[in-house]
Structure formats: structure tokens, C-alpha cells
Amino acid sequence: xxxxxxxxxxxxxxxxxxxxxxxxxxxxxxxxxxxxxxxxxxxxxxxxxxxxxxxxxxxxxxxxxxxxxxxxxxxxxxxxxxxxxxxxxxxxxxxxxxxxxxxxxxxxxxxxxxxxxxxxxxxxxxxxxxxxxxxxxxxxxxxxxxxxxxxxxxxxxxxxxxxxxxxxxxxxxxxxxxxxxxxxxxxxxxxxxxxxxxxxxxxxxxxxxxxxxxxxxxxxxxxxxxxxxxxxxxxxxxxxxxxxxxxxxxxxxxxxxxxxxxxxxxxxxxxxxxxxxxxxxxxxxxxxxxxxxxxxxxxxxxxxxxxxxxxxxxxxxxxxxxxxxxxxxxxxxxxxxxxxxxxxxxxxxxxxxxxxxxxxxxxxxxxxxxxxxxxxxxxxxxxxxxxxxxxxxxxxxxxxxxxxxxxxxxxxxxxxxxxxxxxxxxxxxxxxxxxxxxxxxxxxxxxxxxxxxxxxxxxxxxxxxxxxxxxxxxxxxxxxxxxxxxxxxxxxxxxxxxxxxxxxxxxxxxxxxxxxxxxxxxxxxxxxxxxxxxxxxxxxxxxxxxxxxxxxxxxxxxxxxxxxxxxxxxxxxxxxxxxxxxxxxxxxxxxxxxxxxxxxxxxxxxxxxxxxxxxxxxxxxxxxxxxxxxxxxxxxxxxxxx
Numbered sequence: 001x002x003x004x005x006x007x008x009x010x011x012x013x014x015x016x017x018x019x020x021x022x023x024x025x026x027x028x029x030x031x032x033x034x035x036x037x038x039x040x041x042x043x044x045x046x047x048x049x050x051x052x053x054x055x056x057x058x059x060x061x062x063x064x065x066x067x068x069x070x071x072x073x074x075x076x077x078x079x080x081x082x083x084x085x086x087x088x089x090x091x092x093x094x095x096x097x098x099x100x101x102x103x104x105x106x107x108x109x110x111x112x113x114x115x116x117x118x119x120x121x122x123x124x125x126x127x128x129x130x131x132x133x134x135x136x137x138x139x140x141x142x143x144x145x146x147x148x149x150x151x152x153x154x155x156x157x158x159x160x161x162x163x164x165x166x167x168x169x170x171x172x173x174x175x176x177x178x179x180x181x182x183x184x185x186x187x188x189x190x191x192x193x194x195x196x197x198x199x200x201x202x203x204x205x206x207x208x209x210x211x212x213x214x215x216x217x218x219x220x221x222x223x224x225x226x227x228x229x230x231x232x233x234x235x236x237x238x239x240x241x242x243x244x245x246x247x248x249x250x251x252x253x254x255x256x257x258x259x260x261x262x263x264x265x266x267x268x269x270x271x272x273x274x275x276x277x278x279x280x281x282x283x284x285x286x287x288x289x290x291x292x293x294x295x296x297x298x299x300x301x302x303x304x305x306x307x308x309x310x311x312x313x314x315x316x317x318x319x320x321x322x323x324x325x326x327x328x329x330x331x332x333x334x335x336x337x338x339x340x341x342x343x344x345x346x347x348x349x350x351x352x353x354x355x356x357x358x359x360x361x362x363x364x365x366x367x368x369x370x371x372x373x374x375x376x377x378x379x380x381x382x383x384x385x386x387x388x389x390x391x392x393x394x395x396x397x398x399x400x401x402x403x404x405x406x407x408x409x410x411x412x413x414x415x416x417x418x419x420x421x422x423x424x425x426x427x428x429x430x431x432x433x434x435x436x437x438x439x440x441x442x443x444x445x446x447x448x449x450x451x452x453x454x455x456x457x458x459x460x461x462x463x464x465x466x467x468x469x470x471x472x473x474x475x476x477x478x479x480x481x482x483x484x485x486x487x488x489x490x491x492x493x494x495x496x497x498x499x500x501x502x503x504x505x506x507x508x509x510x511x512x513x514x515x516x517x518x519x520x521x522x523x524x525x526x527x528x529x530x531x532x533x534x535x536x537x538x539x540x541x542x543x544x545x546x547x548x549x550x551x552x553x554x555x556x557x558x559x560x561x562x563x564x565x566x567x568x569x570x571x572x573x574x575x576x577x578x579x580x581x582x583x584x585x586x587x588x589x590x591x592x593x594x595x596x597x598x599x600x601x602x603x604x605x606x607x608x609x610x611x612x613x614x615x616x617x618x619x620x621x622x623x624x625x626x627x628x629x630x631x632x633x634x635x636x637x638x639x640x641x642x
Contacts, residue, residue: 009228009259009267011241014248016255020215023249024057027147027211031062032071034145034209045076046137048146048204049103050157051095053525054213055147059103060493066107073109077140079133080116081148081157082198085126085171087119092445093185094119117169117197126197130169134203146207150214153177154222154235158198163236167200201239210246212237214254216528217560223250224257265305273312280565281306282323283623292624293324328625330570335377335553335634336360336386336513350569352551357386358512361505365517365530367396367458368588371465372605374515374555375581376573376613377632382470389509391477392462393502393530394484395455397446400590402437405453409433445486455480457590465587468580477505483529494529494536502537510546514538518554518562518635527559535637542639553634561612564619567633573613575629582606 017023031047038045049055065071080095089096096116104114115136121129137143148156153175159167160175173195174182183189204210214223226237227248240246255261263284264271271277286293289300298316301309313319334342337353352358360381364370370378370390382388413430415421429449436447446454459478466476481498506514516534517527534552541547553569556562573581585606586592593604603611613630621627 012227012246012248014227014250014255014258016250016252016261018252020057020251023213023215023251024061027058027213027249028061028065030211031058031145031147032065032069035071035073035076038144039072039075043075044141046140046142046144047076047078048143048199048207049078049080049099050147050149051080051082051098052149054149054215056102058147058213062103063106073107076109077113078109078115079137079140079143079199081146081204082196083117083119084193085119085121085195085197087193089116089120093182117199119197123171126171130171130197133169133199137203143207145209145211146204148204148210148212148237148240150212150219150222150226150237151178152181152218152222154226154237156201156204156212156237156240158196159201159204159236161234161236163201164233165205165231165239165242166202168202169197169199171195172198201236205239205243208245210240210243212240212246212248213250214248215251217253217256219254220257223248223254224259228259263305265309268305271308273309276565278309278313278319279323279326281309282319283565286623287619292622293320293327294624296320324624327564327620327623330567331572331620331625331631332569333380333572334384335569335571336381336384339385350551352512352549355512355549357384359509360386360388360513360515361509361511362388362390362515363517363530363534364390364392365527366394366399367392367462368465368585368591368605369517369519369527371469371581371584371588372609373517373519374632374634375469375584375609376577376630377515377555377571377634378471379469379577379580379584380571387475388471389475389477389511390462390466390471391479391505392459393479393481393533394526395451395478395480396458397451397454397485400454400457402440404457404590405450406433406437408457409437409453451485458588461588461590465584468584468587479505481530481533484526494532498529498533499536499540502533503540506537506541506547507544510544511550512546514550514552515555515634516552516637517556518637519556519559538639547639552637554637555632555634559608561616562633562635564616564623564633566635567616568636569634570616570620571632571634572617572626572628573630573632578610578613578630582610585609 015026017026035045062071066073080099083095084093087094091097099114099116104111115133117133118129150156153161155161155175155178158172158174158178160172160178174193179189179192179194182192186192222235222237225235226240229235229238231238231241252261259266263281265281282293282296285300285304285306286296288304289296291300296316298310301307301316309319310316336358337350337356339356362370362374362378378388409430432447432449433453436450462476462478463473466473479501481501483492483494483498486492514534516531518531519527538547538552591605610630613632616631616633617628620631
């Protein structure tokens, strides 16, 4: 869906494309066309580039075009937005290193034409350097195109809230939220540099073309403020509204809070009243006026921009009854379906309900996502007699504190002594652990041996949680997908081996139900990659007899919850079941009290899960459904959806 004429309250041109890959292709195609156009006229193309996870797909596509379509970068000059200060060019978190690994080392660009701010300067030389950086951009003829991401504070580059419209390249102190978001890259917030060199808002706005990209639900709020809100230095991205040639590219998740997406009836424009839009409108209206669905009247619809809905679909009574019925039908205490002797007239029938018990495969991106996000449903599936398998897609080893690894290594050493288990190999390993962990530098990647120890810690926690939920140990599958095993937060792209391992597990179990994490707000990207692995594997298996009958459900909870208009299966939890879920989460002791990478939410994961589950139940209650202690919500997915 393209919106280039600033419809409604949008003040910047937008392109909302079906998926991140579509955005990557569109932006890369525009950059490639610009490079070729400039080259055809004998000119140099000057690009402003960004770092972070958002533009990596664009860079991957540009590399592909270079290899397969002969796109040349010989006459391209680049200027990067920013760099941490202080920071060595070869540092693990360096943007010099980032750009080399993600783009420059894979194309034919002349490294003399590459510019990334220098994070090694003595503080007294920074101001002069920043002025020279600005002059270098001017000497190059100015930026033809500036690629941008957006931070949760609304920053572009490292222009934090308070940055002026005319600000120039300078040394800046990073906002606490920005440092929190970067904590995972540095293995702890305390190691994130407090300052960075960034090109200014004024510098950015001088580019002849601006392209900003945003993905995921966690960016939806700040995107809406930047695109629809007033221009303010409190949200530097709003300054893009002053640019004549700026476009924001979004996936549907990042566009979710825009008025056009969330409540288009408020814009006074024609609305296509399909069923999802009607459901969203009715729930919005009920929440807006503080009524349950069945208490809404014609006047409520007329007074809040929904006259057209009434005119095209009948009275409030008819609409209310239809949506209320559809919401009540999402509620089930039998997520795997009822056995024949428990079915009652009027029970909602779902795909595969004729099979009982079922083989169920739950994919957990990290070792604790299963119990955090759907622990109550997992327990209920086991209690109701289904054959439940859990596949831990990644080892989660980077999320274990060094102190925990030392504690377990000390236990192993004492265990060996106590039972007379000795040997040169054991002594050598103990010495390696002692040297590696006790003398480890901030941000240093663990050795393969330490990574294995940390992975074993997470495996032990999974087994403890599985036993607590009643899952047989031989039904816990540790996949250790290769994309994750870098020892650093920055992962490899999803590869064929990741998909092959997923296909093999699916073929071995041949599940009737699959559950996968659809929580794309995960700030570290692991959930997104793991979900893509499941989708691609199901695509490869779709002609198998078992796959044609398999129902795929997507869960959330660790980072965000499904909205009430999205939920297709709502599994209510009693106070006792919520308590059992909490106990299972507690078995992941390395993540208890303080997780290595908590993201921006300060609550522990069990607190987040309970609060979100209770909030969902509260919403159902306020809309007129039964009053439950908590609810876990799910959305269905089918191969044909992708």
C-alpha cells in the first residue's frame, strides 16, 4: 500500500509494504537506480548510510545486486551518520566494523571514498574533526540520498531528544533509553559508551533525498508521533516533515499505530468495511466510550465517526451481537481440541479437532520463551493428554552472566574432586575457564568452550521447567540453530542449514499443531529470524499429508501481546494455572531477578507475562466477556498467508 500524498494526518510521504524484505528490495532498488543514473552521466553518487539492524536487509540486497546484476560502487562515496565515542575501528561494536562486515567488504567500493566518524580522537580534537567532516560532505557535492533508521526516542543518527533543527556534526551524550537499547551489543548497559559523534539534524536535512526505514511493533508508537505529530526537538525525527523529498518505508507492524491503520474512520475517508476492520472498529468504540460491546447504541457509532459502518451493516444491535459472538468464540479451555466425549452442541470447531490427542510442537526462540509466552497453554495441553514437544531453537548462551558460568564451572571442578574424576583434559579446561572468565574484558566474545558451558546452563533450566510442566525430557529438542551461534548479539542471517534442521524436526514429529513466537518486537531480532525459519520450513513441508492438516498458532508475551481484535484463540488461565506458569518461568534461574538483555522493560519476564495476560483478561471482561484471571492469546497462520 503506497501513500505518497500525505493522506489524513500524515505529514510525510509513506510507503507501507507487506514485509521487511519488500521494504529492503524497494529501498535498495532506489539506491541502485540513483547510482546507475549518476554513473551514466559521469557523476559520483554520494550516499549517507546508517547502521543498526534495520538497514542490514538493504545492504544484503545491494550486495546481491552487485554480484548478480553488476551494480558497481566504484564511483560511490559514503558518509556514515555516527560512531560511538570512544571506539576503536576494529571494536566488536564499532560502526566501522559493522559497515565493513555488512556492506563494504562485499562490494567494489574504493575504501578511500568511505567515511565513518572517528571514535579514536583525543577529546580536544573532536570539534575540529566534526567541522572537517561537514566540509568533506560539502566538498563531495552534498548527500544525494541519506538512509535513516529511527530510535525509540525518535532519534535519527544519534540526534537525541533536544537536538535542534539546525544542529551540525558534533559529540553528543547518549540518552539513557538509547544506551539501554544498545546494552545487548555491549554485554551490559554499564559498558555502553556515554557519548557518540553524530551528524546533525541540519546536516541530514541538507541531503537531496531522505529515506527512513522502520520495522516492528516496538517502533510503531514513535513512528506515528514522527509522521503525524507536531514538529518538536523532543522527537528529532519529526524534523523530516520539513524536507521536500522524504519518504518513510514501513512494514505493517511499524505502521500499526498510524491513524490510517489503527482507526481510519477518524480521517473521514472511505473505509473498506471488511470483517477485521469492523471488529477493530467495534472494539475501539467500546474502549473509547467505556462500554461493553453489547451496550453500544447507534448514537455511539454516529458520534464517533462510524456512521458509515451503521449505514452499510445495519443497526448497532446487529453489529454488536455479531462481534460479541465472534469474540466469545475465540475463548477455549481446550487449545488442542476436545475429545469426542467432552464435546457439546454449539462448540466451536477448529481445524483438526477430530484428532485427539494431538502431537504438538512448540517452537521457543530462546530457552524460556515457551513458558514466558504460553506456559499456561503448554501446561494445559500436557494435562489434557496431548503429546507435547518443545523445540528450543537457539542455545541462549550469550544471555548467561559470567558469574553463573563461573559458579557452574566451580561445581563441576568440586564434583570431579569429590568423586575422584581427574585427568589432564579436565584440568586444562578448568584452567581455561579460570583464565577466560576471570580475566574477561567488557564486550569480549566468549571462547567456544565457555559458550558451551553457558548453553548447558540454559539446557538444564529448560529440563527443569519442562519437568515442572509435565513434558517428558525426551520431548525437549535442543536445535542450536547455526545463525545464532556467533557468541555475540549480532547474528548471522538465516541460512539453509537453519531451515533444514527445522524441516527435519517437523518431519520427525509430524505435528497436528505447531506453536511459534510471533513476537516481532524482540529488540535483538532472534524471534524474527526463528519465525522465518518456521515459516520457510512449513513452506517446504506443505505438500506432506501431515502438514495439510497442521494448524500453526503464533504466540506473544515476552515483548508484546496480541491486541483483542487480533486474537483468534484465547486460552483462559485460572489463578492456580498462572501460579504454575510462574513457577516454570522461575526454573530459568539465569534469567531470574535480572536478565542479561532485558530490553527497555525493567520488569522481570515473569512479571511482564503475568501483567500482559491479566491485561488481556481485563480487556475481555470490559468488553463484556467472562471475567478470567488471565488469558494467553494466539493468532493462526497458514502457509498460504505468506
